[in-house]
Amino acid sequence: MTFKKKLEWIELDKRALIFPNKIYKYKDLVDNNIKINSNLKIVISTSNILDALKLLINLDGKVKSIILIPPAIEDRIFSQIFITSMADLAFVDRDIKKTNNTLIFNDYHLFITAISDLRSAENFDNDACEWFITTSGTTGTPKLIKHTFSSLTKTTKVDYKKGKDVIWGLLYDYTRFAGLQVLLQSIIGGSTLIIPNFEWDIINKIKFFSKYNVTHLSATPTFWRKFMMHPNLELNRIRNITLGGEIADQKILNLLSKRFTKAKIRHIYASTEAGVAFSVSDTKAGFPLEFLNNGKIKIIDNQLFILNSEINYLKESKNVKSMDQWVASGDFVEIIDDRVFFRGRISGLINIGGDKVLPEKVEQVLTSFKNILSAKVYAKANPIMGQVVIADIILEENQKYLNQNDIIKNIEKKLYTLLPKYMIPATIKVVRTIEENTSGKVKRT
Amino acid sequence: MNNKLKNIILDTFKDVYSSQNDGEKMELIDEDSILLESGIDSLGFAIVVTKLEAILGYDPFTISSDPYYPQTFGEFVKFYDKYKPDDV
Numbered sequence: 001m002t003f004k005k006k007l008e009w010i011e012l013d014k015r016a017l018i019f020p021n022k023i024y025k026y027k028d029l030v031d032n033n034i035k036i037n038s039n040l041k042i043v044i045s046t047s048n049i050l051d052a053l054k055l056l057i058n059l060d061g062k063v064k065s066i067i068l069i070p071p072a073i074e075d076r077i078f079s080q081i082f083i084t085s086m087a088d089l090a091f092v093d094r095d096i097k098k099t100n101n102t103l104i105f106n107d108y109h110l111f112i113t114a115i116s117d118l119r120s121a122e123n124f125d126n127d128a129c130e131w132f133i134t135t136s137g138t139t140g141t142p143k144l145i146k147h148t149f150s151s152l153t154k155t156t157k158v159d160y161k162k163g164k165d166v167i168w169g170l171l172y173d174y175t176r177f178a179g180l181q182v183l184l185q186s187i188i189g190g191s192t193l194i195i196p197n198f199e200w201d202i203i204n205k206i207k208f209f210s211k212y213n214v215t216h217l218s219a220t221p222t223f224w225r226k227f228m229m230h231p232n233l234e235l236n237r238i239r240n241i242t243l244g245g246e247i248a249d250q251k252i253l254n255l256l257s258k259r260f261t262k263a264k265i266r267h268i269y270a271s272t273e274a275g276v277a278f279s280v281s282d283t284k285a286g287f288p289l290e291f292l293n294n295g296k297i298k299i300i301d302n303q304l305f306i307l308n309s310e311i312n313y314l315k316e317s318k319n320v321k322s323m324d325q326w327v328a329s330g331d332f333v334e335i336i337d338d339r340v341f342f343r344g345r346i347s348g349l350i351n352i353g354g355d356k357v358l359p360e361k362v363e364q365v366l367t368s369f370k371n372i373l374s375a376k377v378y379a380k381a382n383p384i385m386g387q388v389v390i391a392d393i394i395l396e397e398n399q400k401y402l403n404q405n406d407i408i409k410n411i412e413k414k415l416y417t418l419l420p421k422y423m424i425p426a427t428i429k430v431v432r433t434i435e436e437n438t439s440g441k442v443k444r445t
Numbered sequence: 446m447n448n449k450l451k452n453i454i455l456d457t458f459k460d461v462y463s464s465q466n467d468g469e470k471m472e473l474i475d476e477d478s479i480l481l482e483s484g485i486d487s488l489g490f491a492i493v494v495t496k497l498e499a500i501l502g503y504d505p506f507t508i509s510s511d512p513y514y515p516q517t518f519g520e521f522v523k524f525y526d527k528y529k530p531d532d533v
Contacts, residue, residue, distance in 0.1 A: 353488065383506035385491035416464055422488055426495035 002061030002127065003149050003188075009160060010190040017050060018194045018212055024050055029187075034058040035116045042115070043082060043090035043102070045069035049174055049195060051108045053187070055091065059115075060149050065130035067144065068175040072438070073134075080141055081134060089115060133177055135272035136439070145272045155276040156185050163189030167237070169214040170195045171205065171223065172440060177272040178245055182218055191216075202226050206233045218242035220440040221252050221267075225374045228255050229397070235260075242279075243267040246441050247342045247360050250285040251367045257283050269342075271329070274306050286341035303346060304329040332358055348444055350379040350389055355422040357389050359444070362423050366391060369411060371399045376434045376442055377425060391425035392434060404430050450501075450529070451522045457496050458485065458518075465489050476519030483518075503530055 012027035031054045040063045046052050059066060067085045069078060071093050082090070082099065089103045091111045098104055105111035131152060134142040157163075168186040170193055172179035186193040194212045196205040206227065209217065215237050219227075224243060227233065241256055241263050248267035256265055266281040277297060280287045292298060296307045305326040332343045344360030351357075359377040366375035373394045379387040399407060408428050415424045435443040455474075462471035462485055474483060485493065498504040505528035515521040 380495065382491045382495060383504070384487055384494060388491050388495050390495065412464060416467075421465060426492040427499045429499075 001150075002129070003057050004060065006149075006153075006158075006188055007057065007190075011164075014164065014190060015192045016187065017053070018192060019049075020197055020208065026190075029054055029057055031058050031112070033116065034062075034112050036062050036118070038062070038115075038118055039064045040088045040115070040118065041065045041067065041086060043067045043069060043085055043087040043092065045071050045078070045090065045092040045094075045175070047071040047093055048108075049183075051091070052174065053183070054108075057187075060129050060131075061127060063129060065132060067132040068180070069134060070173050070175045072173070073142075077142060081144065084144060085132065133175070133180065133272055135177070147275070151275055152180065153184055153188060155279070156181075156188055158188055160190060163191050165215070166191035166240075167213055167215045168193045169205075169209040169217045171217070171219050173198075173438065176439065177270065177275075178218070178439065181270075181276070203230065203233060206230075206235060210234050210236065213237040216240040216242075218244060220245040220436075221248050222246060222374070222434070222436050222442050223440050224252055224256060225394075228252070228259065229373065229394070231397075239263050241265045244270055245439060247344070247364065248285060249364045249367050253283050253285060273327075274329070277306060284339070286339045289335060289338045289340055291340070298326065299333055299335070299340070300326075302332055302334065302343075304331045304333050304342075334361075350387055352387060352389065352422045353385045355420075357423045359389070362389065362391065362419065362425065365415070365418055366393060366411075369414070371396050371407065372411070374434060378444065380426070382426075388426040389423060391428045392431045393428055394432065394434060395430055447522070447526050447529075450526055453500060454497065454522055454525060455518075457493050457500070458483070461485060461489050461493050461496065465492075474518050476517060476522075478518045479516060480518060480521060481516075497525070501525070501529075503528065 007026070010026050012025065012030070014026050015023055016026045016029055017024040028050070036059065042059060042063050042065070044052050044055055044066060045068070056066065067087055069081050075094070078094070079096070082096070086100055087102050089105070089111070091105050091108070093106065096104060103114060105114060128148050131147045131149060132144045133147060135145055136142055166186070166189060168182055168191055170179060170182055172182070174180055174183045183193065194209055194214055196208040200208070202223070214235060217235070217238060217240070219242070221243050238260055239262060241260060243252070244267065253265065253267070256263075264281065265283050266279045268276055268279040269287070270276040278287065278291055298305050306329055307326060330346050332346050334341050334343050342360070344358035348359055349356045350359060362377040363375045366372050366377070373396050375391055375393045377389060377391045380390045382388045395407065408430070411428060412424070437443045458474070459471045462483070463469060465486070466484065471484065480490070494504060494506060505524050508528045513524065515524045
């Protein structure tokens with residue numbers, strides 16, 4: 001079923017998008033001026049979410065593929081992806097030179113006039129319209145990952161009765177997987193999506209969400225920890241909390257349960273490549289060992305593998321991984337009794353003279369301390385061992401007036417009882433903030 | 446020898462030795478004590494150097510262009526003294 005068809009039941013007068021200065025209803029998303037049935041590849045790269053959404057709704061099923069490129073990405077990387085996409089038409093914010101015979105437009109009306117003017121030999125009705133989404137990957141240049149509207153909404157709930165009372169908050173770029181999931185869930189559910197100015201700080205975003213009574217919010221554990229640092233910020237109507245993108249440790253799950261006693265809290269394991277693999281709603285970190293019985297995931301040498309049929313790739317791209325049945329997720333896991341815990345990205349392993357350290361594992365141990373709210377563990381060059389592990393920590397509010405040297409000494413002492421020597425940070429520094437990237441995850445090199 | 450610097454270094458040696466050896470106190474060392482026999486292994490020394498950089502603000506191993514590894518405690522302190530930036 002196409003995106004447009006999926007929206008047929010929604011009341012046109014219902015509010016769909018709420019921006020700081022404008023409110024749009026579902027009827028504003030319909031654009032009957034878009035007439036197309038053509039085997040075309042289209043790039044969408046605009047920060048105008050309304051225009052982008054109109055195009056997604058009205059082009060899905062009518063074109064061969066839609067390629068979403070983050071509007072804020074730097075020019076050099078944008079060009080690389082743009083050229084790889086081999087698009088026929090592009091709707092973009094930025095000024096770019098014509099390449100590959102792609103027709104480029106900055107103006108929405110000119111764009112839809114152009115696509116409507118194009119004629120193709122036959123009618124083209126395509127339930128498998130490709131949606132390409134970028135992922136940052138670990139090697140720098142983003143890869144294009146192929147999905148369809150259907151694969152992107154495989155875990156999206158549609159319940160008219162419930163959806164109309166749901167109010168979602170958008171925190172992330174709609175062209176990337178996490179933001180797109182929220183956008184699609186909100187629109188397909190007939191809910192209202194609150195969209196703050198992306199440049200605002202967390203306090204102003206939360207205030208905006210609060211003003212419009214947001215009930216559902218999905219964010220990284222890093223975001224939720226930042227939120228917990230502001231006890232005066234309110235989200236009184238929140239009843240559904242999702243954590244994703246990073247490891248959800250027991251500490252943050254506990255803090256959120258305590259703060260939002262009536263909310264449903266779940267953490268999801270998802271990636272741009274695999275989509276949403278599974279979600280966990282028992283407010284415990286990790287996932288039950290029995291999830292391995294679903295046949296879609298397995299563990300080999302402490303790494304989580306996902307069944308290939310669950311993964312999407314740009315087949316023509318040189319970035320295609322092996323077509324073996326099981327695909328390495330890159331995530332290191334540890335099984336303890338009947339539970340599987342995520343311990344970190346294998347690519348982030350720090351080598352200390354032959355011993356390997358997973359920074360996230362050490363971070364989890366640090367945040368399990370009552371007085372530590374969040375931590376970042378990373379490598380520092382060292383003349384003797386090549387590298388050592390060091391840590392930045394953010395202390396709980398009530399610790400800020402105590403002697404920091406004593407606090408650190410006590411933490412170090414305790415760490416020696418919990419971790420092998422080579423995993424213990426050589427120095428621990430108390431900081432006020434930990435830098436994050438545009439996806440709301442802790443920034444690692 | 447710069448006594449203040451020596452004491453900072455000695456205290457750091459003692460702390461790291463103690464942490465790495467279940468709280469045991471380090472035996473007394475003097476200028477001629479051989480570092481490799483102090484009971485601190487290479488990981489321990491890596492930690493000492495990192496901690497000293499955080500306390501003193503510099504790392505002589507990085508500043509000095511020659512690959513030099515002090516053998517005794519006295520040489521270690523002299524090495525730190527030699528590359529001490531003027532404002533420390």
